[in-house]
Amino acid sequence: MSELNRILQLARNDFSYFFRTKWLMAVLLSLNLSDMLVVALVYGKLMSFDYFQFFVPGVVVMGLFVAALDTGRRIWLAIGEGVIHYYLSLPISTPGIVIAYLLAGGLTSVVYSTSLLLVALLVLPAQAVWSTFILLPFIFVLAMGLAGISASLAALSSTHGEFFFAYQQIVQTLFLTLSTVFYPISFVTKYLPPFLTTIVSANPLSLAADAMRQYTFAGQPIQPFFLLNILIASIPFTIIGAVSYLAVLHTIQVKGKL
Amino acid sequence: MSSVLRLVWFDLKQELKPPVWIVLQWFTFGIQLFVYGAILSQLVTGISNYLQFYAVGFIIILTFDIGSHTGRHFVEHAHDGLLPYLLSLPISRSKLFLAITFQGGAELSLMLAVPLTVTLSIIGNLTAFSVAMVVATLFCLGFGVAGLMLGLSFIAFKSSDLYSAITILAGTVVIRFSTVLYPLIFLPPGYASVAMFSPLTYGADLVRLLLGFDPSMLLNPTYAVVVIVALAVSTLGLGMFLLQRLVEGVKSA
Numbered sequence: 001m002s003e004l005n006r007i008l009q010l011a012r013n014d015f016s017y018f019f020r021t022k023w024l025m026a027v028l029l030s031l032n033l034s035d036m037l038v039v040a041l042v043y044g045k046l047m048s049f050d051y052f053q054f055f056v057p058g059v060v061v062m063g064l065f066v067a068a069l070d071t072g073r074r075i076w077l078a079i080g081e082g083v084i085h086y087y088l089s090l091p092i093s094t095p096g097i098v099i100a101y102l103l104a105g106g107l108t109s110v111v112y113s114t115s116l117l118l119v120a121l122l123v124l125p126a127q128a129v130w131s132t133f134i135l136l137p138f139i140f141v142l143a144m145g146l147a148g149i150s151a152s153l154a155a156l157s158s159t160h161g162e163f164f165f166a167y168q169q170i171v172q173t174l175f176l177t178l179s180t181v182f183y184p185i186s187f188v189t190k191y192l193p194p195f196l197t198t199i200v201s202a203n204p205l206s207l208a209a210d211a212m213r214q215y216t217f218a219g220q221p222i223q224p225f226f227l228l229n230i231l232i233a234s235i236p237f238t239i240i241g242a243v244s245y246l247a248v249l250h251t252i253q254v255k256g257k258l
Numbered sequence: 259m260s261s262v263l264r265l266v267w268f269d270l271k272q273e274l275k276p277p278v279w280i281v282l283q284w285f286t287f288g289i290q291l292f293v294y295g296a297i298l299s300q301l302v303t304g305i306s307n308y309l310q311f312y313a314v315g316f317i318i319i320l321t322f323d324i325g326s327h328t329g330r331h332f333v334e335h336a337h338d339g340l341l342p343y344l345l346s347l348p349i350s351r352s353k354l355f356l357a358i359t360f361q362g363g364a365e366l367s368l369m370l371a372v373p374l375t376v377t378l379s380i381i382g383n384l385t386a387f388s389v390a391m392v393v394a395t396l397f398c399l400g401f402g403v404a405g406l407m408l409g410l411s412f413i414a415f416k417s418s419d420l421y422s423a424i425t426i427l428a429g430t431v432v433i434r435f436s437t438v439l440y441p442l443i444f445l446p447p448g449y450a451s452v453a454m455f456s457p458l459t460y461g462a463d464l465v466r467l468l469l470g471f472d473p474s475m476l477l478n479p480t481y482a483v484v485v486i487v488a489l490a491v492s493t494l495g496l497g498m499f500l501l502q503r504l505v506e507g508v509k510s511a
Contacts, residue, residue, distance in 0.1 A: 023422035030430040038434045038449060045444045046304035166278050173286050177293045183301060191297050 006092040007100045014074060014104035018112075024070065032063045032116055037123070056120045057212035058181040061205055064113035065175065068143045069168060071105030072150030075245065076157065076164045084252060094249045098151075098242050105147025110140050117216075127219025134222055135211055138230045142204050145234030148241020149175075155244035179205040204233040261349050265357035269331075270364055280368050283320060287373040290316055304444060305475075313377040314469065315438040317370065317396070318462045324369050325400040326429060328362030329407020333421060336411070355498045358408070359401065366400045381469050388468045395468065398490045399461040405493025412500055432456045437463055441475040460485040 019025065040055040078084045087097050121129065153171060157164035178200050180188065188200050200206055207230045214220045273279060291313055299308035335341040344354060374396070378384060410428075413421045433439075435449055436456035442463075445453055453459050464482035467473060 023419050023426065026423035027426045027430075030427045034430050034434040039439065041446070042440045042444055042449070043302070046302045046308075046440060048303045049301075051301070163278060166282050169282060169286065173289050177289050182294060183297045187297055187300050191300065192293070 003093060003096055006090070007096045007103070010087070010090075010092065010097065010100035011104040011107070014071075014101060015108055015111075017074060018067070018070060018104070018108040028063065028066060028112065031066075032059055033119065035059045035062070036116070036120065053124060053217070054184065054213070055182070056124045057217055058209045060113050060116045060120055060212060061209040062176065062181055063116040064109045064139065064143055064208065065146055065205055066172070067112040068105055068109040068146035069150045069172060070108070071101060071147035072152075072154040072164070072168060075101060075151055075154035079154065079158050079248070079252075084249070088249065088253060094246060094253065095242075097249060098245045101151065101245065102144050102147050102238060102242060105150065106140050106144035109143035109146065110136070113139070113143075117212075124217060126217050128216060131215040131219070131222055132212075135215060135227075138211075138227050139208060141238070142208055142230055142234040145204060145237035145241075148238040151241035151245040152237075155241075155248045158248050175203065175205055179203040179209065181205055181209050202233060204230065204237070207233055261347075262353050262357045262360065265344075265347075265349075265354070266360045266364060269357075269361045273365065273368075277368075283324075283369045284372045287316060287320065287376070291373075291376070305441065310381050311441075311466070311471070312439070313380055314466050314471075315462055317373055317377055318399070318438050318458055318465065319433060320370060320373060321366065321396050321400045321461070322403050322429065322433065322458060324366045325362065325403030326407045326425060328358065328365065328404035329409075329411050330425065331361075332358060332408055333411045351502045352498065355501050359404070359494065362400065362404045363397065366397065370396065378469075383470065388470070391468045392465050395461060395464050395486060398486045399457065402457060402486065402489035402493055405490065405495075405497045408497035409493055409500065432458055437477075442477065443475060457485060457489050 036056055036059040040052045040059065043055065044050060044052040078087065088094070092100075117132065149171060150168070153167045154164060157167055176182070178196065180200060180203075185197070185201060185206070189197050192200065207226070211226060211230065214226075215222050291309070295309050295312040295316070299312065302308035305311050332341070335344065345351075347354070374393075378389060378392075407425060410425060411421065413424060431452075433456075435452040436458040437445075437453060438458050442450055442453060442459070460477065460482040463476040464479055464486065467476050467479050467482075
């Protein structure tokens with residue numbers, strides 16, 4: 001069996017583990033669907049613009065983000081429960097394990113958020129559904145970047161495992177709050193100082209949410225520069241995640257423990 | 259009483275050394291209020307000063323989270339094997355239950371101290387009576403939720419996965435279908451009727467009334483008081499009853 005096949009097999013194993021975790025599915029679906037079908041709808045009545053139309057694509061991106069963050073939990077579990085030693089004993093290289101996890105992280109997030117997108121398309125008319133197919137590879141790279149952030153958190157907390165969920169909550173709160181998932185950039189500019197507004201604009205979640213709003217739902221022609229921005233904002237996170245996870249695996253290989 | 263306090267401290271000291279989760283709750287509250295809440299209040303035109311409305315709502319969400327944590331903590335003890343040890347201690351079940359409840363109360367006080375102070379200072383123009391009543395309402399609600407989760411925790415002895423799924427699902431529904439984030443009058447009729455079954459609707463509206471919000475947007479306070487007190491008494495009673503019947507050696511599946 002070639003290295004690529006082994007990577008794909010390991011990725012498939014991690015992918016199916018995500019969807020087999022019943023409580024996780026209950027958490028994600030209940031949170032995202034209630035945000036879409038309750039919160040967005042009711043807030044729409046409290047605001048002078050169509051918040052439902054604005055927020056529904058944001059919920060799809062939020063789903064992508066939280067599903068990608070779960071990659072870190074799976075890495076954290078593998079380290080904590082010693083499954084990682086089993087993976088290291090398999091005939092697969094260490095970078096292969098890292099790639100498998102990031103691929104699985106990206107794929108689970110895309111599949112999960114696509115299911116949310118399908119619900120979104122039922123409740124919100126989209127002008128250019130086919131644009132989603134062009135966006136999909138870029139969303140996948142973005143999801144791998146977000147999985148990379150999560151992998152870095154798992155690596156960071158590998159010696160103090162109990163802090164993993166604290167780190168995850170901090171990252172989740174900051175990434176979502178400092179993005180345009182919940183509110184338009186024009187309102188962010190009015191309230192936050194310029195340096196934070198720059199962070200909000202460059203946030204990969206803002207880019208993905210705006211891309212989905214403009215290209216899938218509003219039907220505007222896709223701007224290649226915008227897609228390039230998504231790649232630029234995502235790839236560094238993928239690299240950081242891969243390097244930090246690789247460093248943890250290397251330490252386990254050398255010392256036998258962390 | 260000293261054995262109860264020793265048990266409370268036994269659990270609580272793990273939260274305090276270091277107090278990561280307490281500081282994290284404060285941090286999350288700060289970001290949610292001063293970034294998310296502040297920006298959203300510029301968008302909301304249906305309520306004057308949505309920031310204040312949201313701040314109270316977030317306090318209710320925190321109370322719910324901390325209350326549920328007390329129940330989940332009990333399940334974790336069963337899962338880790340600590341519960342059989344606690345049950346084997348030479349103290350009565352009622353004392354053990356009291357210790358679990360006090361521990362929940364102490365956690366609630368620590369985690370809510372800063373967020374509640376900030377919220378009260380944002381709203382301002384308060385009396386000592388209204389503040390005391392708000393604190394009492396929050397404790398009543400927190401104990402009610404904790405009792406509810408303790409009652410549900412017995413599902414965990416069959417399946418901890420099922421327990422996690424049910425509690426999280428219930429938590430999401432109870433928060434979204436309630437007046438925590440928006441007044442009842444803005445909810446579509448179908449959602450509003452579900453919201454009437456959420457204890458958080460009554461908790462949030464009662465706290466808002468005590469803090470001087472427009473009563474025309476809120477539920478009748480008499481119903482709210484009855485629901486909150488009934489929830490606390492009934493669910494804590496149920497939890498105590500179930501703990502009395504719990505057999506030594508039980509563990510989470």
